[in-house]
Amino acid sequence: MDNHDSYEQHYFCHHTDMPNLDNGDKIIMPLSSLDRLTSLKIDYPMLLETLNPKTGRVSHCGVLEFTAEEGNIYTPRWMMKNMGLEEGDVVLIKSASLPKGTYIKLQPHKKEFVELSNPKALLEAKLRNFSCLSTSDTIMLMHNNKKFYIDVVQTKPGFVISVIETDCEVDFAIPLDCTEPENQFDRRL
Template structure:
């Protein structure tokens, strides 16, 4: 499997997670464990330090970068953090190609936490500075793992400068945080609109008053005010008005019959007094003639004197 080249190092290994050799405490980082033969080859090559490697999944073509922690693995094997295997979709026991490379020192990185729990830490940048001591490099597209106060935090590498992969060993690097993946925009509450009655722009248009016939007050000829009648607001306004008119007319007729009032014309409703049996028909006849003579007849040329 080993490929010999005096100027480069490129080797294929079977990959396994660090947990298989009881080194799970090295998960929060990106340094791998290689076999001693790799160190022997590198010792005879002109290489730059720190030692950085490109790792590639030959099945998918996905690539990431890492450093090396020690050379103590069995020959033909390499042990990687579990998160790195997931990043380039490696399955335990599959082949991975490890190639020596060099990377520029990073000047900028943009990181996106998976949860807001990380950004709510007292000083997330200080937490990163401490965690990056276990990292040799970063690659755009990686999802790295860091541990703080026994809690795991996953972060996506969104952007790096000056290249897509940078070294973070002994370098000053600007860090920017993107909004966490679980961030949700706060719901906007509907605005409460207050309408003032004295605002001319907000006045409601008043409906025109409906015309209701026969709504005037009734009057009596004797000067007295008849009892007030409730005004009907039902749709049958004409019937109510007619009823009020009939009651008013009855009041006027009754007032005509009261003593001491002047009545124009004859009153057919006045019944004649009963005639006593002791009065003869002749007396009744003569009395009727006298009454006829005393009736007021207009334009007859006669004069009448009203008895005082």
């Protein structure tokens, strides 16, 4: 696609053992993509749509740096899993323009997350490593060397939102492993 206002490129997708890559939604792209992205009239900060052409699964992300080998990108492992991508699969990257988020509803996989001393403050700190959230994605947050998986149940004002420099209202759904009645769970938050 040779549209002067959008970016669209296929890459081979990989994960890396960079310590902080899995702690957010940012990817590593080749330097040539920076040249192309900066020459376009795209919205900043740079937000991208990622598409697995085999499955049709879509996610969204930001860019951490432009140091990947030509033709390759590096993504967080949790993002590859969400999209059904295997090491070396082809992924389509497109520029995206997303609304600023106002509301997020999250469902932790384990009640242990909401039993932490202040899960909302922890979430606020960890979401600084994210550029956007997509309804139906499962994100991973690392805290005290423990991985917490959290489903994004709902986002407003759209199905996908930017969480950069925005103040979102956050609600938690009952954790997947919780057996308590809903009213008891709500009082603990």
